[in-house]
Amino acid sequence: MxxxxxxxxxxxxxxxxxxxxxxxxxxxxxxxxxxxxxxxxxxxxxxxxxxxxxxxxxxxxxxxxxxxxxxxxxxxxxxxxxxxxxxxxxxxxxxxxxxxxxxxxxxxxxxxxxxxxxxxxxxxxxxxxxxxxxxxxxxxxxxxxxxxxxxxxxxxxxxxxxxxxxxxxxxxxxxxxxxxxxxxxxxxxxxxxxFPAMEGRGLIDTVGTASMVHLPASSTSPSALTSTSASTSGAAAGTDQGRHIVFYDCGAKANILREFHDLGCSLTLFPASATAEELLAAGGDAVMISNGPGDPAVLGHQVEQVRKLLGKTPLLGICLGHQIIAEAVGAETFKMKFGHHGVNHPVREEVWQGEREKGRVFVTSQNHGFAVREESLPEGVLVWFRNANDNTVEGLWDERRRIRTAQFHPESAPGPIDSRWIFSAFLEVI
Ligand SMILES: NC(=O)CC[C@H](N)C(=O)O
The missing domain is CATH 3.50.30.20 (Carbamoyl-phosphate synthase small subunit, N-terminal domain)
Known part of the structure; x- marks a missing residue:
């Protein structure tokens, strides 16, 4: 060596x-x-x-x-x-x-x-x-x-x-x-x-699908999703048969797709260059905005498209998707000092519904260097999850416009599957 x-x-x-x-x-x-x-x-x-x-x-x-x-x-x-x-x-x-x-x-x-x-x-x-x-x-x-x-x-x-x-x-x-x-x-x-600083870098052009991909619910293992140890036997598998999720792909992790697939959903993936009109025309039950690299604040096209979707279809987001939705509702994101990257980040649930126990804490998988500035959130957009270590925003909930987001990774891969139930919670907005 x-x-x-x-x-x-x-x-x-x-x-x-x-x-x-x-x-x-x-x-x-x-x-x-x-x-x-x-x-x-x-x-x-x-x-x-x-x-x-x-x-x-x-x-x-x-x-x-x-x-x-x-x-x-x-x-x-x-x-x-x-x-x-x-x-x-x-x-x-x-x-x-x-x-x-x-x-x-x-x-x-x-x-x-x-x-x-x-x-x-x-x-x-x-x-x-x-x-x-x-x-x-x-x-x-x-x-x-x-x-x-x-x-x-x-x-x-x-x-x-x-x-x-x-x-x-x-x-x-x-x-x-x-x-x-x-x-x-x-x-x-x-x-x-x-070399450019991470703050200000737009990196999603190099990742994700570059053309539309449809993953039918019926296929037992779409070739894109063949491997997983964490999600082959979803506890809730099949309970949401028939949901069609339109997926705005900014560099999606495969396990997010698998989790929706395990819940019986079909998925249509669009590249990050797609427009709001194209996403709506796909006729899905919700639009999911994926994780992805780089600074969300410079993703003008994607933020603009998501803004046009507000109130027209339920919106779901994970990590970068959560940040893009936050920007679209008018909030700001900022660069964290060293971010959250690991599989042992405690997150507390701050909004709950129905039978769920109040104030639960989950150990989550995380990988982000940017976060949503809480003071910039508009009225009606609630903090769904909060980081129990540093109190930063870890998820959003908007009842009126049917928005649910997570800053962390409920799909884990790697990491604990404590928060995997969030995929079912996502589907409750439909
Ligand atoms: N995993 C992600 O989607 C990361 C989001 C964004 N690039 C960040 O670092 O905060």
């Missing part, structure tokens, strides 16, 4: 050893950045930098397992993920665990890009055998051209990110030996200065 380093935008360095794809040198990274910049200018595209490997916003994830789902979750696009649990790789990885939803109409290269984060950082990579039929984490990353960094003091790194906030970083290899030359350090800091 080669010496490699994580460099944060303020110059803090965390040394380690690379696994998976070899870490690039700074000269290679500068060449790739110049190439992407040229292509971006000539192609008239606004943000190609998300396709650059090895550079992105460094975030820590507190899950004890689930690296396979984390690596394939489209919401991690543009981020370098640090796992706080010290060991990674000991159960290998199976392609079938992918959390990436359908990618119809995308180019072959986009579809082949299975791993969404820009790099993975761990304390200690397990190198022993893995169960038959599975791939070693290092081989999986190598096959997908993603660099991993092991031997990193992830505890110190996490404390640093908590104290000073998530910020951009890059993973690189010194051209010689184990340290960077002053020139290499200068180049690294320049690359990081030129």
């Amino acid at each position: 080669d010496h490699a380093l994580l460099i944060l935008s303020d110059g803090t360095v965390f040394p380690g050893k690379s696994f998976g794809a070899p870490a690039p040198t700074l000269e290679e990274m500068a060449g790739a950045a110049a190439h992407e910049g040229r292509e971006g200018r000539e192609g008239g595209r606004s943000d190609l930098s998300c396709r650059l490997r090895d550079i992105g916003e460094v975030v820590f994830n507190t899950a004890m397992s689930g690296y396979g789902e984390v690596l394939t979750d489209p919401s991690y696009t543009g981020q370098i993920v640090v796992m706080t649990y010290p060991h990674a790789g000991n159960y290998g990885i199976d392609e079938a665990w992918s959390e990436t939803g359908p990618q119809e109409g995308r180019s072959q290269s986009a579809r082949a890009r299975k791993v969404k984060p820009a790099a993975l950082i761990v304390r200690s990579l397990y190198k022993g055998p893995v169960p038959e039929g599975r791939t070693k984490l290092a081989d999986y990353l190598a096959r997908n051209s993603i660099t991993g960094l092991t031997g990193v003091d992830t505890r110190a790194l996490t404390l640093d990110l908590r104290r000073r906030g998530s910020r951009n970083g890059l993973v690189c290899r010194p051209a010689q030996g184990s340290d960077l030359t002053p020139e290499e350090t200068e180049l690294a800091l320049k690359l990081l200065r030129d």
Whole structure:
């Protein structure tokens, strides 16, 4: 394994050893950045930098397992993920665990890009055998051209990110030996200065389906949803036969689709470029807005479309979808200091209905760096869920316009399934 380093935008360095794809040198990274910049200018595209490997916003994830789902979750696009649990790789990885939803109409290269984060950082990579039929984490990353960094003091790194906030970083290899030359350090800091901050980045163009996809309720296992350990035997399976959910796909996780499917719903997925008219014309019972990467505040098109849907159809949202709906009703979102990424975030229910016990607390799976500003919520839009650690808004409830949203991930994958009932609660608005 080669010496490699994580460099944060303020110059803090965390040394380690690379696994998976070899870490690039700074000269290679500068060449790739110049190439992407040229292509971006000539192609008239606004943000190609998300396709650059090895550079992105460094975030820590507190899950004890689930690296396979984390690596394939489209919401991690543009981020370098640090796992706080010290060991990674000991159960290998199976392609079938992918959390990436359908990618119809995308180019072959986009579809082949299975791993969404820009790099993975761990304390200690397990190198022993893995169960038959599975791939070693290092081989999986190598096959997908993603660099991993092991031997990193992830505890110190996490404390640093908590104290000073998530910020951009890059993973690189010194051209010689184990340290960077002053020139290499200068180049690294320049690359990081030129790289866009997560606040203000629109990233959904690169994820999700690019053309309409219909997943009928009757099919027992649509090819896009073949694998899951968490949702094959839904407790409430079949109870909502016949519901048709129109799905606004901003980079959906596969398990969200599976959960609706397990409740007997048919789904029609539309790309994030679709219009409100197209979504309504599909004639569904509700429109669901998916999770996805990047800053919700810059998604003008999607916010505008969702605004046009208000009151015309029930609206459901998860994570980015929750944030887009919040923007559409006139509320604001903001960048959190280090976000919530993990599977152990307590959330309290603040609005309840019918027989449900009051004020329940759930341990939830989370992955978000932005949140809804509570003071900006208009009248009639209630806080359905609240984070029990920091009191931030974790879900919205609007009775009049039939809106239900969750900032966290009721579909888990990875994580506990305590809040899985929310999919049934979503369908109560129909
Ligand atoms: N998982 C998600 O949908 C993430 C939403 C958004 N990109 C955030 O970081 O807050």
